[in-house]
Amino acid sequence: xAESGCCPPMDLFRSxxxxxxxxxxxxxxxxxxxxxxxxxGFIQFKDLNAEKSxxxxxxxxxxxxxxxxxxxxxxxxxxxxxxxxxxxxxxxxRIDIDLDNLEVKLGELEAEMIEVNANxxxxxxxxxxxxxxxLILQKAGEFFYSAQSDAMAQQRETQERRTDEGSINSPLxxxxxxxxxxxxxxxxxxxxxxxxxxxxxxxxxxxxxATRGNVxxxxxxVENPVTDPVLGxxxxxxxxxxxxxxxxxxxxxxKICEAFGANRYPFPDDLGKRGQMITEVSGSISELKATIxxxxxxxDSLLKNVSYHYEQWxxxxxxxxxxxxxxxxxxxxxxxxxxVAEGWSPIFASKQVQxxxxxxxxxxxxxxxxxxxxxxxxxxxPTYFRTNKFNSAFQEIVDAYGVAKYxxxxxxxxxxxxxxxxxxxxxxxxxHGICLLLGTLFFILREKKLSSQKLGDITExxxxxxxxxxxxxxxxxxxxxxxxxxxxxxxxxxxxxxxxCRGPSCSDSTTAGLIKVRDAYPFGxxxxxxxxxxxxxxxxxxxxxxxxxxxxxxxxxxxxxSYFNAKFFKNSVNVWFQFVPQMLFLNCLFGYLSVLxxxxxxxxxxxxxxxxxxxxxxxxxxxxxxxxxxAGQKTLQxxxxxxxxxxxPWMLLPKPFILKKQFQDxxxxxxxxxxxxxxxxxxxxxxxxxxxxxxxxxxxxxxxQLIHTIxxxxxxxxxxxxxxxxxxxxxxxxELSTVFYEKVLLLAWxxxxxxxxxxxxxxxxxxxxxxxxxxxxxxxxxxxxxxxWVEFQNKFYEGDGYKFHPFSFALMDEDDE
Numbered sequence: 183x184a185e186s187g188c189c190p191p192m193d194l195f196r197s198x199x200x201x202x203x204x205x206x207x208x209x210x211x212x213x214x215x216x217x218x219x220x221x222x223g224f225i226q227f228k229d230l231n232a233e234k235s236x237x238x239x240x241x242x243x244x245x246x247x248x249x250x251x252x253x254x255x256x257x258x259x260x261x262x263x264x265x266x267x268x269x270x271x272x273x274x275x276r277i278d279i280d281l282d283n284l285e286v287k288l289g290e291l292e293a294e295m296i297e298v299n300a301n302x303x304x305x306x307x308x309x310x311x312x313x314x315x316x317l318i319l320q321k322a323g324e325f326f327y328s329a330q331s332d333a334m335a336q337q338r339e340t341q342e343r344r345t346d347e348g349s350i351n352s353p354l355x356x357x358x359x360x361x362x363x364x365x366x367x368x369x370x371x372x373x374x375x376x377x378x379x380x381x382x383x384x385x386x387x388x389x390x391x392a393t394r395g396n397v398x399x400x401x402x403x404v405e406n407p408v409t410d411p412v413l414g415x416x417x418x419x420x421x422x423x424x425x426x427x428x429x430x431x432x433x434x435x436x437k438i439c440e441a442f443g444a445n446r447y448p449f450p451d452d453l454g455k456r457g458q459m460i461t462e463v464s465g466s467i468s469e470l471k472a473t474i475x476x477x478x479x480x481x482d483s484l485l486k487n488v489s490y491h492y493e494q495w496x497x498x499x500x501x502x503x504x505x506x507x508x509x510x511x512x513x514x515x516x517x518x519x520x521x522v523a524e525g526w527s528p529i530f531a532s533k534q535v536q537x538x539x540x541x542x543x544x545x546x547x548x549x550x551x552x553x554x555x556x557x558x559x560x561x562x563x564p565t566y567f568r569t570n571k572f573n574s575a576f577q578e579i580v581d582a583y584g585v586a587k588y589x590x591x592x593x594x595x596x597x598x599x600x601x602x603x604x605x606x607x608x609x610x611x612x613x614h615g616i617c618l619l620l621g622t623l624f625f626i627l628r629e630k631k632l633s634s635q636k637l638g639d640i641t642e643x644x645x646x647x648x649x650x651x652x653x654x655x656x657x658x659x660x661x662x663x664x665x666x667x668x669x670x671x672x673x674x675x676x677x678x679x680x681x682x683c684r685g686p687s688c689s690d691s692t693t694a695g696l697i698k699v700r701d702a703y704p705f706g707x708x709x710x711x712x713x714x715x716x717x718x719x720x721x722x723x724x725x726x727x728x729x730x731x732x733x734x735x736x737x738x739x740x741x742x743x744s745y746f747n748a749k750f751f752k753n754s755v756n757v758w759f760q761f762v763p764q765m766l767f768l769n770c771l772f773g774y775l776s777v778l779x780x781x782x783x784x785x786x787x788x789x790x791x792x793x794x795x796x797x798x799x800x801x802x803x804x805x806x807x808x809x810x811x812x813a814g815q816k817t818l819q820x821x822x823x824x825x826x827x828x829x830x831p832w833m834l835l836p837k838p839f840i841l842k843k844q845f846q847d848x849x850x851x852x853x854x855x856x857x858x859x860x861x862x863x864x865x866x867x868x869x870x871x872x873x874x875x876x877x878x879x880x881x882x883x884x885x886x887q888l889i890h891t892i893x894x895x896x897x898x899x900x901x902x903x904x905x906x907x908x909x910x911x912x913x914x915x916x917e918l919s920t921v922f923y924e925k926v927l928l929l930a931w932x933x934x935x936x937x938x939x940x941x942x943x944x945x946x947x948x949x950x951x952x953x954x955x956x957x958x959x960x961x962x963x964x965x966x967x968x969x970x971w972v973e974f975q976n977k978f979y980e981g982d983g984y985k986f987h988p989f990s991f992a993l994m995d996e997d998d999e
Contacts (some may be wrong), residue, residue: 194577195591198563199528200527201526201527204554205522205539207215207518208421208545209519211548215542216989217542220991224988225524225526227989228524228526230513230523240510243502244502248286252500254289255495258292262485268489270493281638291488295481296482305393313408313951314376314466318461319449319460370398370427372593373424373426373432373435374423374448375421375444377444378420378443378444379403381443383658387436393436394432398425402422426495483789498707500994511523526563532556564588564985565985565986567592580970581911583971584981585982585983585984587983591978601967602650602654603657605966607661609958610915610916611662611665611669612660614919617951618651618654619653619659621651624649665706666709666712672707674709679710681696681706684904725913726909729908733768733901734773737772737901738768741761741972745896748760755840766824766825770826775791778811788808788939789810806980830891833887833891834991841883899973904968907969908969918953920953923946927942927946930943947990
């Protein structure tokens with residue numbers, strides 16, 4: 183494969199060839215070296231200090247410092263979020279700042295921010311208390327004014343009664359009431375404040391019970407919500423004044439106020455003092471408001487200053503933390519002058535890695551350069567596919583089942599075509615396909631803007647699979663044209679129908695009511711089939727047979743890929759005792775069925791294929807009669823049946839015995855092999871284990887092969903039947919679409935009423951979007967997923983590898999702290 187530019191052309195069929203490398207890096211250039219390798223992003227480092235806890239590692243202190251700086255940056259992020267200050271995404275003038283200076287600067291800014299917040303909180307609390315006090319002075323003043331008015335009215339009434347002493351209506355004890363000793367009059371105290379409105383009823387009830395009714399409570403609702411000084415939130419409150427007698431009652435009332443979160447404020451008895459107090463409070467409110475505004479301006483200025491550099495500082499801290507995490511995975515040489523690193527790297531990146539090592543040594547003024555070594559190991563390398571924004575979603579579909587083993591054939595290549603095609607077979611309607619296409623074009627045309635935004639879970643998932651949905655929609659338009667369905671309505675797009683009605687009642691009759699008047703419809707299903715009584719039997723037969731053809735073709739592709747895997751890994755046993763018998767068994771039965779379907783289509787025969795296949799097993803020597811499609815069919819069926827029966831023991835028996843023989847030969851050869859050099863033996867011991875000392879359990883291998891054979895034989899039947907879901911879901915989608923069109927849209931149209939028509943159109947749109955474009959899309963997607971994971975991939979795909987996760991600054995997660 184010829185190289186072009188820095189990297190070879192992308193090859194998705196097999197993962198990139200990998201190598202295990204060892205880097206010996208001088209301590210003085212280690213930080214810069216790891217930083218350059220992070221920019222490059224082509225090495226997955228191995229943890230050589232796995233036995234050490236995070237606190238025992240060399241750079242634990244530096245990681246702790248980076249974590250503390252990340253915490254401060256999160257603090258600033260939260261503060262900016264509170265005041266709607268967005269960190270600047272426009273690159274500010276780059277200021278070279280090292281970690282030590284940034285740590286000092288962040289500490290100073292945090293201390294200043296905390297002080298500003300504390301002062302602002304105190305001022306805001308005082309401001310809210312004064313606002314509440316002002317409300318108390320106003321509302322409680324109204325209570326006292328109304329009480330004075332009532333007292334004056336009562337006094338006037340008493341005077342009137344005195345003038346009427348002789349009247350028979352005057353109270354008998356009036357003189358005694360009026361002559362009460364003034365020294366015996368009880369002086370009442372009072373407490374005023376505000377209580378949350380939702381607690382006011384309980385507050386009143388508890389007061390009454392605690393004082394046995396010896397209080398007088400007056401409450402008045404405040405029209406607008408009040409900011410609570412303690413909570414800092416808007417709360418609906420009531421102003422209250424409690425009149426009581428005695429110190430014990432006062433103590434109880436104070437405790438109840440505290441329990442209910444009622445804020446108490448002093449209230450002057452004298453009217454003159456009250457007016458003076460209102461003036462003073464109003465003045466204090468104005469002064470505090472001005473002071474708070476100045477503090478807010480200072481805080482906003484501070485946060486805006488931080489927002490200009492936030493992204494740069496955040497990136498620096500993340501990079502430094504990831505560098506020290508990586509340095510902690512390296513082992514220190516016994517001389518403590520260099521670090522030893524091991525990791526996986528693609529072979530094509532060797533030159534770039536060495537260039538990065540050389541550049542780091544020069545830039546750090548190191549007297550000694552880093553050493554790059556390639557190690558030989560038996561350990562399985564990670565799997566690395568270089569994908570782009572188009573095929574990455576298809577690769578994720580495969581990886582969700584299991585990551586490909588190193589250099590195993592990758593089903594992701596075929597999934598790019600087969601997955602949207604199988605989806606479209608179940609979703610075939612070119613009207614619905616156009617709706618899907620328009621939806622995904624929205625994401626594709628705005629992908630630059632949307633990729634930089636924080637999206638919701640469902641939207642982000644849809645955006646990530648936008649190119650999958652694009653191909654799904656295009657294939658759905660194609661299969662919709664084949665089925666000739668546009669929201670279940672047929673169109674004569676490619677010419678006129680080949681059929682015409684023989685009589686006026688042909689729509690209620692079978693195909694005998696249609697006569698062929700011209701050549702066959704050039705593409706897809708003839709529109710005249712729609713609406714006839716034989717439409718369903720015809721489409722059932724077509725889609726069912728088509729599903730079997732597609733299924734057998736895809737399963738054959740899977741078995742063929744197992745051959746390429748066996749050839750690539752030089753495993754001739756799998757070629758002769760897995761690939762060959764599997765191909766024979768599948769094609770002698772279901773390959774033959776597929777041929778019969780095609781022959782029946784081409785010849786127009788009325789042979790019963792169900793009967794033919796059943797009696798191929800039950801009575802292979804019986805005469806075929808009217809079910810015979812071609813000469814020599816009976817003999818061919820007997821041969822194919824015998825080959826299928828022979829394929830089962832061929833698949834089961836030879837492989838375990840051959841594997842046992844190979845193990846014995848290998849073990850005997852190792853008994854007399856040459857002694858290895860010290861370096862080689864160390865290297866092998868470090869990175870792999872000898873197979874010569876492993877036990878070969880013949881019974882375990884035989885049972886495994888037995889399970890594999892039974893699984894394939896039964897799976898050949900069940901998997902072929904499983905592809906009939908293509909027919910079932912296609913039929914369900916078509917019938918649902920027809921129901922919505924005929925029973926909603928056409929029904930509403932038949933009433934000749936504009937309002938009913940508008941309602942019908944709205945119901946039709948909602949049903950189409952909700953059921954057909956959302957639920958049916960998801961259903962067809964999941965069924966296509968199952969057909970790939972179970973029916974296709976189990977023929978060749980092991981999926982027991984692990985992903986290549988290189989150390990790369992470009993792959994750092996935004997939420998990674």
